[in-house]
Amino acid sequence: MSTNFDTIIKSEKPVLIDFSATWCGPCKTLAPILKQVKDILGERITILKIDVDKNQQLASQYQVRGVPTMILFQNGNQLWRQSGVLSKEEIIKIIVEKSN
Secondary structure (H helix, E strand, O other): OHHHHHHHHOOOOOEEEEEEOOOOHHHHHHHHHHHHHHHHHHHHOEEEEEEOOOOHHHHHHOOOOOOOEEEEEEOOEEEEEEEOOOOHHHHHHHHHHHOO
16 A cells, blocks of 8 residues: 555645544545545545555554544645644645645
């Protein structure tokens, strides 16, 4: 997973990683919000959901302590990170500002 993950986050296109868990209530709230973000931004963004229980090594590598945690990457660089649920508008604004 991590080699593939490294390839994905090195993309020139911004990649938003959603570290989440199946048992997490706020993660379930965030899922449809991220779908709306993807619907609006389309091909300008890649959104990837990572289950922290199935990918503990990756979660540990990025020091994910709470879920949901979103991390925005571009060209392999971490541009932004935040735990918790944000609105569709806030997420889009951050992606557009950070990835230009």
